Amino acid sequence: MKAHLLSAADLTRDDALLVLDTAQELAQIADRPIKKLPTLRGRTVVNLFYEDSTRTRISFEAAAKRLSADVINFSAKGSSVSKGESLKDTALTLEAMGADAVVIRHSASGAPHRLATSGWIRGSVVNAGDGTHEHPTQALLDAYTIREHLAGGAGDLAGRRVTIVGDVLHSRVARSNVHLLHTLGAQVTLVAPPTLLPVGVEQWPCDVSYSIDAPLPQTDAVMMLRVQAERMDSAFFPSAREYSRRYGLDARRMAALPEHAIVMHPGPMNRGMEIGSDVADSERSVIVEQVTNGVSVRMAVLYLLLGGAPLVADEEESA
Amino acid sequence: MDAGTTTQDSAGMHPGDKPVMSESDIARAITRMAHEIDERTTGAHDVILLGIPTRGVELATRLGARLSEIQGRAVPVGSLDITMYRDDLRRRPARALLPTEIPAAGVDDALVVLVDDVLYSGRTVRAALDALNDVGRPRAVQLAVLVDRGHRELPIRADYVGKNLPTSMRENVRVALAERDGEDGVFLSGPKEQS
Structure with missing residues (x-):
């Protein structure tokens, strides 16, 4: 260290x-x-x-x-x-x-x-x-949580697939997680509308997708990011409802995840926006454990x- | 575990090392200590063995196996890491923590026997007593060590000793255990040149 x-x-x-x-x-x-x-x-x-x-x-x-x-x-x-x-x-x-x-x-x-x-x-x-x-300690606690659930609580995260969805542009959590999870051997996929991806994201050690539905069936852990209204000085998507429909994690999308997959959120959550209330409170959600x-x-x-x-x-x- | 011993040093047989305990000496010492524990505690069935990492844990496991045979019950064995309680933490960069595994029943009102490989300054045992204090309140605490090499810096003594080994402070005692080092043996080596 x-x-x-x-x-x-x-x-x-x-x-x-x-x-x-x-x-x-x-x-x-x-x-x-x-x-x-x-x-x-x-x-x-x-x-x-x-x-x-x-x-x-x-x-x-x-x-x-x-x-x-x-x-x-x-x-x-x-x-x-x-x-x-x-x-x-x-x-x-x-x-x-x-x-x-x-x-x-x-x-x-x-x-x-x-x-x-x-x-x-x-x-x-x-x-x-x-x-x-x-936000390095957030990435460390996320890696810890993933390791406890998906890697038997030991070693690195080699071969685990982590999908991070949402406002990557304003998210220090996403950036720290991409670097740390990559260092630990996980494969990270970022999902966001093009307007919420930072310039140069193609050089990050991860995949990028504009659609949430494609990566979900191969995902071991899905991390929903908060829509950071306080950092948005211009319009990045047409409406909250449209964002929620295209990038939000609802019960239907959660059903597309594999049986063992976990749902994460760094908090604070906008329930009904990036994550459905029923998803946040479901058995797969490890949000409280993250804390x-x-x-x-x-x-x-x-x-x-x-x-x-x-x-x-x-x-x-x-x- | 005490600073000044090289029990952490895992690099096989060193030239100039003088063997002081063989594999069978260690086995006999452990058997004798197990009988002594049974005798001194008058066959008490609330004995818990807690090894101090690293090699204290292997010794506690062996001692527990022998004591289980003698008492005809499964004697609980665990480990107690003392890193966070050391008095010399600030003298070296932060160390990695070692596993603490307290048997499920806890240590409250039990007779805890701490197990370590070498008793030297007594500082490790002092730290272990502090650590144990945060885990629970045993009815009594005793100490078993494979080698007592003297030179105490604190008022601490062992209840069960595998071998008393008079040493000079400049010598090093190295304990090797098959589980970790591939062989059993206790070795005494001369003063190590400061590198």
């Missing part, structure tokens, strides 16, 4: 498997009477959230607390950011307070990278979603970044 987790594309297969294996051991903690480990005692994790978030923020908070770290939550609303404070000055403040790790969500793609490489802070930076770029797995995966990431010695002298391990 590197000192920061900025992008799923940075993770090697071994890094990713280390996170998943670690998360698997940590998942047992949730079943114990005492859901806490002393490992990060005395370390401070700052959740720096410039964008609204429910599950990612509380997931990171729960993960850090289960490892006994001190958690400081910062949201842009109600802070000096609304008075115009820059990212740099906020970062310098956090550094002065002794943050060992900063979990950052920002509407600007690349903000975590800037934070990690500008020398403003010494701690580890974890990207919790930056603009339309990446549970998110805590284990984020514990693993925080442990691997913060648990050991500072990661400057990597070579020492060989001794």
Whole structure:
């Protein structure tokens, strides 16, 4: 592992498997009477959230607390950011307070990278979603969930077929998943209307389809993306109803999936838009499980970044 | 598991290694320890063996098999990873976690015997006691080790010892077990040159 987790594309297969294996051991903690480990005692994790978030923020908070770290939550609303404070000055403040790790969500793609490489802070930076770029811990928890259901909870995802449907253009979840699932050996197919695919998608390590119905019968896991109305400043499809009819996952489409296939959604869902309510609540849906797995995966990431010695002298391990 | 032993070192037979226990010595020691556990616990049927990864787990499995024969019941065997409880975590890059498998019935009110390969500083056992504390509340905890090499840094002692092996702090004790290393044996090697 590197000192920061900025992008799923940075993770090697071994890094990713280390996170998943670690998360698997940590998942047992949730079943114990005492859901806490002393490992990060005395370390401070700052959740720096410039964008609204429910599950990612509380997931990171729960993960850090289960490892006994001190958690400081910062949201842009109600802070000096609304008075115009820059990212740099906020970062310098956090550094002065002794943050060992900063979990950052920002509407600007690349903000975590800037934070990690500008020398403003010494701690580890974890990207919790930056603009339309990446959301690596989401991809890790998705890979974990797929592995638990379809690969017996061990090894990589070689040969599994994952179909990601929806607003790929605005989705950091899709980008992170394509890179990570590819690294782990899965075959990814993106499904979206042409207007919701980013420029250059043909260079991503995945297939692209404009039709949802073609890939479904060969799909092991289908991941529905949220239609991100807040990021859409122009019309990308004629109407919500038409989008739902052509790209939504309803009970009829779910029936086309193989028997063992699972249905995923990173949340928050627009029920009735990209996913039918009956599908979201069906037995095949692992959406709630994804949230549970998110805590284990984020514990693993925080442990691997913060648990050991500072990661400057990597070579020492060989001794 | 303690820093300073090379039990993690899986690279076969080293030149200059002095064998101190053979395959049959280990088998006899395990049989004797199983009888001692039965005797000292007056045949108690609530004994659970928890091995400390890595080689403590294989030893616990062997010890459990012998104890099951003696007691005529299936003695529960599990493993307890101590990585997250180590006191030297910050001295090395984050380590991969090893499996923790607590028998389904849990450890509450049971007599837990922790099993490890080498007892050295005692820090591993200290971490194991902390880890066990978060899993449940056994009625008593005891410690079984294949080799006690001395040089304790904490007030910890073993209840069952396969072999007391006086060593110099500069020497290394290497335990090999067939399940993991292809052969059984305990070896003592001289001071390793710092590379």
